[in-house]
Structure formats: structure tokens, C-alpha cells
Amino acid sequence: MSTNDTAVPILSARGLHHSFGQTEALRGIDLDVHTGEVLAVTGPSGSGKSTLLHCLAGVLVPDGGSVTYRPAELAPMGISSLGEPKRARLRLTDFGFVFQFGQLLPELTAVDNVSIPLLLSGTRRPEAQRRSTELLERLGLEGIGAKLPGELSGGQAQRVAVARALVTSPAVLFADEPTGSLDSLASENVLTLMLDLVREAGTTVVMITHDARTAAYADREVIVRDGAIGAGYRVSA
Amino acid sequence: MNPGLLKLAVVGSRSAYGRLTGIAGGVAAGVCLLLLLWGGANGLSARDDRGAWLRETGSPSVAASPTEDPTTAGPGAQVPLTADTVLMEANPAEVFRDQLISRRDVAALGSTTVKIPGIGHPPEPGRYYASPALQRLIESTPRDELGDRFGSFAGTIDEAALPGPDSLIVVTGAPEADLRQNGRAFLVSDFTTNAYGGSAAAYNTVLSIGAIAVFFPVLLLISIVTGLGAAQRRERFATLRLIGASPQVVWRIAAVETSVPSLIGAVLGVGLAILLRPAAAQIPVNGTRMFAADLTTGWAAAVVVVAVVFAASALVAAHRTARAGIGPLGVTRAIHEKTPTMWRSMPLFAGLAAMIAAVLMIRVLKVRHWLESPLLIVGFLLILVGIVIIGPWLTRLASRIGLRQARSASAVIAASRMQQTPVATFRSVSGLVIAVFVVSVFAGGSSIIESTEVPPARPGLLQPTSLHATVNAGHTPAQAEDATRKARELSGILSATVGFGPGALSGPDAGPEIYLRAADAPGLGFEDVPATETVAVDASFLYDWTTQPLALSPAPAANLDGMVPVVIVLGTDGTPEAMDRARTLLNNSGVTAHSATSTLDAGLQSSTRLIQGLAVLAYLGMFVAIAIAGLSLAVATASAVLDRKRVLGLMRLMGMPVFVLRRIITREAAVPLLTVLLLSVGLGFLVAWLMVTFIDDTYQMTWPEPGYFMALGLSLLLALGAVTATFGLIRGTSPMTATRFE
């Protein structure tokens, strides 16, 4: 897709450092996420992938370094220097999240689960339900709106989670092992549906995975090892 | 079972010791309260049994008039005093300060064989036996305020005839002729031992219901503490299952590890109750403390309580663990709750039906049958249990309506959760709901004995600071004036008035009005005094239930000469000393027909001793219940937050602000609470009315006293506090990074 030379960064991390107690999770990470790209973040377990994603998304404030949202624009936003309420607001309006599993509220129907981000940002419930149902249909989930998560298959539940992440039309979608608990076919299904929607809308994706076949769906891959971007590694495009 | 495995499973970690200590401590507190309350209930009836002789009314000392014609009915023939009877007059209004003294005036032949309880041979005229508490009072008070009323001290009344150490009882000896004078003395040959007369069965029923109501919250406490840390235990049990323990082994371990600390706690609780008994006896119930011995429940009761707590905790722990369905991979039946149906309303309606049936039998069929008491008790138990059972169903109904109406994210999440898990959601607030029900029952029950307000001092009404006594027939104006003259010499007595009439107020010649010298009128608080020498006021002036001011009317001056004194009214400065001096003087004057009374005394006279006593116990129980309920709500809310740690963390990560999470938690507590709270309050008062009606259908229930609303407010505050306390937990335990499975 985009190359390093012409790409416009949407998220820019500089010199990220973060520790949990004695453990250094991130030790000096510089990374640009380009607008509209699908970026795979890979690396061994415990390498700091998730911590990097949490810092990029404004979930964690890094101990050192900065994360800037839309750095190329007139008013870039220093995510890492915002307070939690503002970061929460930003996550709600501009970011979407998909995780490995168990992210749906078990007591809510599929449609209500998808509606929650819309309700939180002030959309009226009938409108939120209409948009949620529509999105579920585009993800091939006609007629499951009234079901509870416990009544869905793993792949269906994961698609509901994707719908919830995308229902607010976020600028960046963060996915942490989005197909980690699915079999090959179901994960391929979820990934292609998700990426089709994302590419159509021009949404940027930051996707953590340890699975090469999943990473192969990305435009670009960075490897995190020991809290740093893989040394001497040629970022391929 | 392998003891090594048991040791590993039970005390495997340091937190396990905290848990076991929590169980033992909670059970100890519960058992201690249980025994003290049990003792208290026993003590109440023991107290009433000892005081039963004071209820003895005897037989008339005057034979019925042989002619039926009331106009010719003179004083009937006197029944003579014999060796096996005493003449006794119960004095209805012997008041000192704000306390009622039970006074019995007795006259007996020297050869009498009648034994007065706690005394033996009746006192000689002019001598008295007093309870120790009263005697201390007499000795510490100037004689003209109290001691002069009784004569000289002959001895104390034995504890076996005293309801409690604070009981004020006096038995005075009097000449037979004095007692015969007003015709209110009766002949007594022996003293009753029945404390409640005809309504003994009713009182026993009420006592049982009161005990159930007070014990239920305590049982709830024991049930809560034995469930401490259950969620955490489940994971440990799952590990045991994984390494090969069978379900039987797991529930046996659960039974042992809960019942052993329960047993230790229960034994500790028995010891604690023994230690605390003297302190508990200091709590005044219905105006008097208890004898510490009254609170003794006996070894049998203690053994029964310990055995029941031990067995119940073992059974409940085993049952809970078995029902949780712990497999090698953890809890298998956590999220699937059976949908509550309308059947859950059955126990409640059955209970109500039983209670209503019992009352209908009495009120409509006008029969009292052995069946009613069990009906009432079982009905009450069913209602208590029924509230806990119907709660989830109502919660589900409310949340279904709520979900349809929901607009905000927090409303949708909270309503959905309640609809899916109404049993778990309601469990959090069940303690509080029960507490409110119990409180309402007692507030309703005790509202009938609400003490009357202090009457205002208004012109045209008898002044609350004044004392009056009617004058017996046969006394001359000079004798009455003599008494008032003496009264005026005493300090604190501002006025002394004699009221006149055509005949003694209790006699057949009594007139409708009382005549006064106009000069005395201002002393009685009148402001508009007609400009005549003599004035008249309606006789209802003397009644303490008269609330409309009366006016004086002019009366011909000559009238007073042909009249007899009917009443003496002493106005005081309102100090207790002055009032007691006035009482003592009037009672000793020899002209009055009964003890001097003040309008303030009415509040001291009450015939509903038992309910009053129960109400005190109930307020104690209420406090315990509400405190426990608050605790259980906090524990339940906290574990509801902990159970959903991961999902709540994810919600925050998605950008859900913390205040939305708080609203979710608050709604999940508020909806079931408010849904069932109204029901609890309504049912509480209905049950109270049924019980009160059961005892005596002349009782009236009134608006509950402010204490009730304070208790309600306190419960809601506690609920608020319990929920707020978990807010800290939301911040602390929903770290947004807890999103992956560890």
C-alpha cells in the first residue's frame, strides 16, 4: 500500500519506555503508524507487544517518551500527556478495539453489545440499534441480533466484537490477537470481513498477532523483541 | 478423606487463615447475639411471670345490691374480711417524677393466712414493704416528696416477686376502714400466676413471631460469613478436581473447612454471651433493666445452638459446593440461572393467607381456637422466606420494563444483567429488604403504644404542672381547706384550689359543673374570669382527654355554702420536686378519693407492656439487621465487581468513563432494592396490623414514630455507603490492561 516515504503518520511514538515494577516492558520504541495502513505487530510472548498497543491507544501512559495522534496535522494531539477522561473520550470516538475473546458483555444481546459505544457517545437507542443491526448484517450476521453471546459460535461472537469496534467509524482500529481463539477457517472469515470493511472506510489498523498467516494480511509488519522494535530488521512493505 | 489433602486444601495459603478467622469471628458474633436475644425473650416472659401477682384483682368487697333499681341502690352490704382474705386496693396512679410506682394498699386481720408474694405476712397499717429500687429512691429523696406517702419501712420485697431490678413496687398496710371508704378495694385470697390473663396465648404467639423476626437477620449473618470468599474457594476446588479429587471429596472438604471454624466460633459465641450477659442486663427494656439471671438460657439451649450452627454450616457448605457444579475446569453452572417464574410468589401469598385466615377466625367467626397461633407463626415465617423468594421474580419484571425503557449505556447494561441474573442481583440486597420488613413490622406493632404528647399549657385546660385529686364523700369544706392551707406553705406550690359541687364526683349526687371562687380561677390558668364571686366550669375540666379549652361561667355567690368539696387542685412551679411534694401532701391529706394525678401521668400508664418490651428488643434486632444487611450488600456488590473484573476492564478500555461503571453498579443495587423495599414496608405494616388485631381488636395502629423513618433512612444510607465503598474497587480492580486471559 503506502511506502515509508509518502505515508502520512496517524500515530507517532517516540522513545517509548515503560516498566511494570522491575520488568522493563518497553525500552525505547520509535514507531509511525501510517494513515490507512494495516500494521501487524508481531513478536514473542512477553516482548511488550500489548504494552505498545496500550500506549499507542492511550490506555497506558508510558513512563517515558510520547505518543502523538495525527502528528502531521495543524493541531497534533499528544495522547500521552492527556488525562484519563480525555483519553477515554478519544478512545471512544476515534479508536475501536477487538480482543482475543470474552469481550462481549454476557448479559447483553448482540445488538445491545454493538450499540454500547454509540449509546456512550450520546446516540439515541433506536438509532443505535438500527445502525448496529445494519453493521451486523454487513458482517454476515443476519438474524442473530437478539441472541446472547453465550448462544453464538466463536466466529460469530468475534464478528459481533468487530461490529462493536467499528460501529462508531473509528479512525484507528486496535486488534489484539483478534483471531487468537478461532480455527483457521473461522479466523480467515473474520479477518477478511473485518479488513474489507476497514479498507473500504480507510480505517487504520494496528493488529497484534503471533500468527504469521494473520500477519500476512497486513500491509506492513513490525517485530517487537525485548521491548524494542526488532533490531537490524528491514521493515518490509 | 486423606488428612494431608484436607490440610493442603484448607490452610494452603495465608489468606485461608483470614477466611477461617472471618468465619469463626462472624459466627461467634452471631451466636452471641442469638443467645442474648433468646435470653432477652425468655427474660421478658420470666419477668412478666414474676410480676403476674400485680395483676390480681380479687373479688368485690361489697356485695351486689339486692334491689335492681339503680335509683334506690345505696352502698351494698360489706363483705367481711376473713382470715383467708386480705383487702387490697390497687393504686392506679402512684407517680414519682416520671415513673409509675405499683402501689398496693392492703388491710388484713392479724390472723390472716394470706401470703403476699415477696413479702409474706401483710404489713401492719402505717408500714410498708418496698422493692429495693424504690427503697433506694425513698431514702435518697426528701420525705415530703415521696417517703411520707407510705409510712415507715418494714422490709424489702423479695426479687422473686419483682419483674426486674428497677421495678418500683410498694405494698403498704392500711386500716380496713380507710380502704373500704371509696369502694375500690377488693378481697384477695390468693395471687394469680397468669401474667397475661385471657390473652396469654396471643402474647406467646407474638413473642414467637418477635423471636423469629429478630433471629432471622442473625441467621442471615451466620449464612453470610460462612459464604465468605466462596468465589475464591471455587478456583481452589477446581484445582483439586483437576488433580483427581472426586466431587464427593470436594464437598466433604467444603463441609469440614466451614463447619470446623463455625464450631469454634459458636463455642466462642457461647462464652462471649456469658461474659456479656451482665452488660446486656443493663439495657433497660420497657423502663427496667433485667436480672442477669433472666438472660440465662441454660446449657441445653447453648448446646442446641452450637449443634445447629455446626450442622447447618456443614450442610450448607456441602450443598453450595455440590450445587455449584465445580468441575476440573472450574465452575460449570455459573452464568445459567433458572429463570424465576410466578411460582416464586407462592410462599408469600401462602404466608399472607395463613395470617389473614388466623385473624379472620377471630374477628369474623369470633372464636379462639388452638389453630390460630400456629397459623400466625407459620404465616409469618412463610412471609419472611417468601420475600426472599419473590425478590428475584420482581427484580426480573422490573428489569424487563427497565430494559425496554433504557436510554443510556449504563441502563442497558444494568437492566440486561438483572434480567439475566435476577437471583444473584437480588441476593445482594435481600438482607436489607428483610431488615426493612422486620423494622416495619415492629414499627407498626409498637405504634399502638406510642406515648402521648405532653399536653400544652393552655388557658381553659388543666395545667400540666398541676395536680388534682377528687375529694371523697363525707368531708367538710373545712377539711379540704385545711389541706390547701398546708399545701400553700410548701415551696414550689403556687396555688391551691378547692372545687365545690352538690355531691362527691363519684357519688350519685354529682353535678355537671364544678364551682370555684373567682379569686382561685387564675391559679388554675383561666384568663377570662367573669366578674362574679363564684364561677363554674364543666366537670370535664378534670379529664386528661379534654383538649378543647373550657370557659368559666358566672355562678350565684350563695351557691358555694350548700356544697361539698369535690376536688383539690394544686398548681406547682413544674419542678419534679414540687410536683412530688404536692402528690405526697394530697395523698396523705386523708380527704382524697384517689392518688393525685397530673395530665402528664397518662403517658406513663400503658397496658401493652409486652409489645413495648418486644419493641425494644426489636429496635436492637433492627440495628443488628440493618448493620448486617449493609455488610452483606457491600460484600455482595464487591464480589459482583470482582466477578466481572475482566469485562469491566474491557469496557473502560473501550473508552467507557468510570462514572458510567459507577452508575451500572448503583443501578444494579438500587433497582432490586427499591422494587422490593416498597413491598417490604407495606407487608411489614400489614403483618403488624394482623398481629395487633390478633392480640386485641380494640388496639389501634397509628403513624409510626420518627425512629422508624430514621431506621429506613439509615438503611438507605447504609446501602448507599456499601455501594459507594465498591467504587474504589472499580478503579482498583478494573485495570484496563486486564484484557487478556492470564
Add this chain to the structure above:
Amino acid sequence: MNNSITLLGLLGREPSYGYDLKHSYDRYFGAGKALAFGQVYSTLARMVRDELIRALGEETGGGPDRKKYEITVAGQDRVREWLFTPDVPSESLQSNLFAKTVIALLLDDDADRLLDVQRSEHMARMRELTRLKKDADLLRVLVCDHGLFHIEADLRWIDLTSARLAQLKKELQSA
């Protein structure tokens, strides 16, 4: 696997006799199929001819097993070029990549880098195959999947080996 360049890489450590060279080779790579002496000597002769190695002063006799060889600068460049040129991902790649890794460790060169370079090549191929799958018919998708899974297997080996490099190096050096 390219035998001659592997021998050249082994010579990169220190000058050695043909006889010793054969035994080194057999120890690291010859599990089950040892090199023949003749093959070693012909390869050495060819590399002398190409000036990748040279013989150090002749000793008594003058037979090939009496000669000690040393790598030239040109030879060293040849080895490094080989190390850091990724192979085209294919099922038979394994043994060559294995040889590269061992040689890099023996030469104290950057084995990490060579694995990363190879990994990158694999990922590029996987992305290509994944792109091909889009809008392709099912038959074509299955062919692509076959390739993807095989390359993925290599990738896993690469990831595992990266994780074990330090341990492997220690073992090789102590041998």
C-alpha cells in the same frame, strides 16, 4: 545446501588442514552422510583456483592432506554475501538456512540479522500469496494456502531458532 561455500565458511574461522576441515564439517552438518575425502580435496583445489583460499607453505610430502589452507579477503566477502542473501522461500530451504546460521555463529557474525532477513523474505512471500487469494477461485486459494502453511512452518523454525541463538552459540563454541 551448498557444500563448497560451507567449507569456505568453516575455513573462515582459522587456517586448517583438509583432513581437519572434513571432520569439522562432518561434526556440524554431516549427520548421517559424511563428506568423502575426494570431494573435499577437489573443492579445495577449485577454491584455490578461484582465489577464495590459498595454501600456506608446503610441508613434507606435498600431498593435499599435508597442506594447510587459509581464507582470502575475497573468500571472506564471498561468505558474507552468502550469509546475508535471503533464499527464495521453498520447502527445501531448511538445510541451507541451517548451514548459514551455524557458519554465522562459528564466524561470530550476526546470526540474528540473517534470520531476520530471511524472515522478512518469508513474510513478503506470504503477503503476496495472501493477496493472490483475494478474489481468486477456490482451487487457486487452496494452492496458495498450501504454500502459506509451508512457509509458515519455516517461519516458525526461524522464530524458534532466533529464540535459541544464544544457547546454540554457546554449544558450538564449547564443541
